[in-house]
Each structure stands twice: as C-alpha cells, then as structure tokens.
Amino acid sequence: MTQSPWDRSLAVTTDIVIFTIRDRKLELLLVRRAAAPFQGQWALPGGVVGPDEGLKACATRALDEQTGVSGVYLEQLYTFGDPGRDPLRRVISIAYYALVPSDRLELRASAAPQAVGWFALEQLPPLAFDHCEIVALAHHRLVSKLTYSTIAFQFMGEKFTLSELQAVHEIILAQRVDKRNFRKWALALEQIEPTGEERRDGKHRPAQLYRLKFPGRVEIIR
Template sequence: MTYTYQYPHPAVTTDIVIFSVRENALQLLLIKRGGEPYKGSWALPGGFVKLDESVDACAKRELAEEAGLQDVYLEQLYTFGKVDRDPRERVISVAYYTLTPSEHLLPEAGTDAAEVAWFPISELPELAFDHTEIINVARKRLAAKMEYSTIGLQFMAEEFTLSQLQIVYEQATGKELDKRNFRKWILSLDLIKETGKKYAAGAHRPAMLYSIKDRDSVEIIR
C-alpha cells in the first residue's frame, strides 16, 4: 500500500562538535564553508541526511567528507529545530559531540569544506547558522559530565602530567581546581600509572609522566 502524507517534510541534517585540548586550551574543530549559504564562514562539520542512511551514518560520512576524519566515536547531543535556523528551507539538525586527543586526528578539508582548523573555545570566530548555540549546549553537557566522571582522560595523549590533566578539567568546567585535592582524587581512582619518565618545561622542576592503565576502563562520554 502506498501512503500519501498531507504534511510537508522538513530536511534533516547533522552537526558535530569535536572537543580536544591543544596548547593547554580547550579547542574545537571547525570547517570553513565552501558553498552558500554562509560561504567563507566558519561552521561545525555536518550536512544533510540522505534518504537511505541513518543520522549516525550521516554524521560519520560528513565528518569524513568535510574534515577528513574517520573512526571517531560520536555521541548524540541534542536536536535543534528552530523554524528559521537555515535560510534554505525548514531544517532540523541532530547534533553530536565527542572529545579526543588531537594527536589522534589529522584533519584536512574535504570536498565540502574550503578549510579546516582548530580554535580555542574562548576565541571562536563568528559562526554560521545556529552553531554558536549548539556549541554552548555541548560545552554545558561536557562541563556537567566532567564534574562527576573520569571522561577527561579521553582528552589525554599516551603520556601526560597531572598538571596537564588538571588543565583539561579546568578548561572544560571553567573552574579553578585545588591542585592537592585534584591529584588526590585522580590518583585514588586507580586508572593511571607512572611511566617512570619525566617531562621538563622551562625552568620548572620536571614532572612525572603518567599513562592510562586501561583505556577501555575510562568512561566514555555518555
């Protein structure tokens, strides 16, 4: 049986917020749009869902096409559906977010993007569509999870200092943390171990380098 619906169908898109820590700052991966609308403006990676694919598949495809990234774990964030959010037509967007060490990523502009680059969360350019709103929601979700979970370890490289890990939590939550209490808490979780190596930066005393005992045991962003 063929069904005919009386209601017009809105388009569906996906948008992806990728958090990482670079140069001791929480940063986002953005693409410069290669086409209209907002040609030349910075935006989140994303695009329209095809009729024969799921929204999850679309998010992964768009991330590969626009930023050259594959095998990135994505978590659904929220659905954005203001009537005028896209000047082309009625568009509803399913947003995703993820957090990852930036050295695991080698982004490059794909077929749908003119450029791809990292931006500190505190120095974002003017963005296309409602992507500023999407980023704000993603950051609030991230900050809330960082308050009670170990997901901050997902940002870390193979080896890191406790000071670098503390910076991750401070950047994500926007709160200054007591050094002694933070170290006591993170070590009590028994998720990281000393590597036996030290990291020297400037005139500061060398700091012990740590690594994650078992990355599979680290809480994912859910």
C-alpha cells in the same frame, strides 16, 4: 502516515561540535561554508543523513571527512528543528559533540576542500544558522559532565601525566584546581593506571606516565 509535498524540501542533517585542547585553550573545529545560505561564513561541520545511514554513523562520517580522525568520543547532544533556522528550507539537525585528543588533531588536508580551522571557544567568529546556540549547549554539557563523569579523560593521548590531565580540567572549568585533591580524585576513580614509564621534559623531576584502563569508556561517577 500521509505523505505531504513538503517532504521534498525537508533535510535531516547532523552537526558536530568537535572539541580539542590546543595551546592550553579549549578549541573547536569550524568550516567555511561554500554554498548559500550563509556562504563564506563559519559553521559547524556536518552532513546530510543518508537514506540508509544511522545518525551516529552520519556524524562519524562527517567527523572523519573533515578531520581524518576516527574512534574518538562522540555523543548525541540535542536535536534542533525550529522552522526557519535555515532560511532556505526546513532542516532538522541532530547535534553531536566529539572530543579529540590533542595528539591527533592534524587535519586531513586532502579531504577538506573548504577552509577548515580550529578556533578558541572564547574567540569564535560569527556562526551560521543557530550554531552559536549549539556550541553553547555543547560547552555547557561538557562542563557539567566534567564533574560527574570521566569524560575529560577522552582528551588525553595514549600516555599522559597527571599534570596534563589536571591542566585539561583547569582549561575546561576555566579555574585552578588543587593539585593534591585532584590527584586523589583522579586515582580513586580507578580508570587510569601507571605505565611504569616516565617523561622527562625540562629541568625538573620526571613525571610518571599513565594510561586509560578502558580507552573510550566514560564512567558516570558519584
């Protein structure tokens, strides 16, 4: 319709909450801001949506640029657009969240000129903008989805044991889970299958290794 002058200072961006499980904690990736506003503060990674770039494509690109990982689970979360969330200009940001399997979270150092780091969800530094709110919403969504979908499977590497899968659930829910019931639940979903291989580690019985039947697919259950 009408083209108003404020279009000049409008920006559309994506912000990404990148979760992983590290060291038996739920962690997420933050970058230190190089420019004003909030210069020097930690913030969610993200990028400006390009002229011919789709929203998810923008998030994927930002994810790849910051972490070097690609092909991981990525889902649109919510769109934040309060006037004043950025003190300098009007920014509308489409938030995504991503789940990165623990076995490929080496950060690509070259492509990350800014400081980048993993932080435990429970011990986040002060965040720029309204990123704290975004993180809270992403966390809430993750916990909810855990109970009615197979989303947690996206944290697993190519091969994993049932105990590892259980640990992921326990970490996200922040509570213990009954081993027998968990195994019945996980196997009944018919989303994983044994590889036939075993993993030996430590002085105890080796564990059966499983793999996802449909990698990348998240099933809504119940």
